[in-house]
Amino acid sequence: MSDWQIWVRGHGREWLGIVDDELDFSATARHLALGAWQVTVEAASPSADLLLEGEGLALIDADGRVLLSGPKRPMERGRDPGSDNTLTFTGVDDTALLSRIVYPSPATAITSTGTKHTAQYWTRNAPAETVLRDLISANAGTSALADRRVPGLYLPASQERGAALSSQLRLDNLLDAAWEIARTGGLGFHVVQDTESTDLHLVVYEPRDRSREIRFGEHLGNLGSYEYSATPPEVTDVIVAIGGEGVDRRFYRYQRRDPLWPGVVIEEVLDARDLSQEPGDGDEEWVNPDAASEQRATERLDDGAATASVTFEPLEVDGLRFGADYALGDIVTAELDLGDVTDTIREVRYSRTPDGGELIVPSIGEPPDQPQIYRRVAALRRDVDQLKTRR
Template sequence: MASNALRVYVRDSNLKRLGQITDYTDLTVVPRYNAIGAMTMGISADSSLAPLLVEGNGLIVKTATGDTVLSGPIRTPDWQRSTSDGGAGKLTIGAVSDDELLARYTCWPVPTAAIGSQTTSVYKIDTASTETAMRDLVNLNAGPGAQASRKNPLLTLAPNGVLGPALVREVNQFDNLLVVLQDIAAAAGLAFRVIQVGSALQFQVFQPADRSGTARFSFGLGNLTDASYTTTPPTCTRAVVVAGGSPSPRVCKVYDRTDPLWPGLVLEQFVDQTSVDTASVDLTAQMDQAGNEALTNGAGQGSLAISPIDLPLLRYGRDYNVGDTVAAQLRGGTWYTDVVQEVTLTSSATESTTKATVGNSSATGAVARIYSYIAQLKKDVGRIKTRKAA
């Protein structure tokens, strides 16, 4: 195994480490920003630890320096053999990150009440920080503060850093916990994950860093092998938010956000907030939040993919991580800054590679620089065509 290769350990269902996998043939690890990551590992079925690579057990992937990249349960141990195989065949192990635990739960309107006593249709949030709201959702629906029948005994919460602004909003009954956390975190610019710490799975909220001044990739610097970017059109440029209606009077508001690539495109989307009482003192805040979320989720998307080379002075996991903002120099020598959405780490007996996918769906966020650049190119081409026609 190369000195910089990823270290893989197998754990049991109680998170006890059973041993290190030193003879894997190939490994791909994909940590993702506020989403479920993935791990795929190939190993000979003759391996002494192969009998441990089964459903119910899990993997822990660490860097050579001991930092945990991902941890999570095994989902698909697939076996195959052909006539060309000299041994018992090959196992391909598929695992997901421990973030998937959050996707198993829904948000109950009254998390402390039994299912037969859910007398309201929404869970109301009114907290002094966004992190506090996120922690409350996890704690009451899956963590130590949940009902005994819903509590996950392995789940703990990291200390509250009180990150993010105050939050006032309502969560619809039984919305998926992971999806709700993703929406809340995106609006506040926060990151979260679930990862094994000791003998527990810890829910963590943290503030991604702006490393665009130090994590810089370009062909000229010799730390970039390839780069590409793509765009997709928006699905919503006008959010029609409707609150109340039964029994309180209806209130309707329209929120517009012009897309830089399709400035004349209007795509209306109904945003149902009829569960919100229009007599509520926080009506405006809730409608504004719902409108902005709809526009952000439906914005035109830009995605920049780069293949950086880990160098002694700039390495993934030490100098930048998923969620951080980095910079890449592409066409025309221009530097673009954006958020690392996911990183694909591959490791084998002979080499290790890193590929980062950069960019988010927000037309007003960091991706706007790339997105606006392409929009400007289209405008410039249009002006040239106009001048020629004249």
């Protein structure tokens, strides 16, 4: 008997019914990234009618906990020769509903007739969870302008978890900014639907370092099949070029060699012409380029570092149950014949088929499918941040 329930919800997020005859189902929850889901059913099945009527679904475990919920995306219909028609429905998790823009003055509407904001930036200095909650509330929650609110979004009171930080935002993507605040503050979050209502709840969690206690290995009897992948660094030498013209421009070079790829040398120039060599008259915002260039080079070297990822099937034993003893965002260790891999659980894939039953497959390390894409997006976001003062 299955321990999971796949609930379908309607246009107003009311519960319509349960899918229990799917041909294939999978849902992937991700730490500080969007999750997704997919379900395939026979076109003539009762679940097909239910999913066609519905606008989204939720995966609920045996304890009544929502593992992932989210809206439906455009439908795909497929047919294999010699078989019945099938319908495949896909969607993302409800965290995607936070895709808004951060207003400098969130209480000031921007209209087609033109608007000036009284503040240059939205700013907050507080523990990370408080900054995160206030940011979402001001731009998508009950404190936001009426037409910018996510209907039914509930934000719990802050427990003031996470590192203290200062946030200064202007016309940023709300979801990207929230992920960066959580990452910097040592937190994680996602949005899921409440099982007793049509409300959406912001769930904030604090990842734990369980790498000493939570270890997986074949010799430990708790590691089934696994896949290991590694990629070399994208960059090992960063040359930061700061302000000036021609021969007067100043360059800084920073190096980082990876022990697994000692012969790999990849040089890259980072244009930082916004950094001035000396402060100008009345330039109160001048930043020392020695420290600033090192910081930018370090960020690029971090983004372009070599990566390793492990996707594995854990075997449940006493004291080692996903959701109870370790969770998404926690740091764990996989003991492989190639060596130990200690990293964050970046994503968890839930799947169910009639023959294979339920399966939970975590992944630790960089996302195994497209790590370079994630890093390039982070680099682009950083480049945009350099230009914020022009907005």
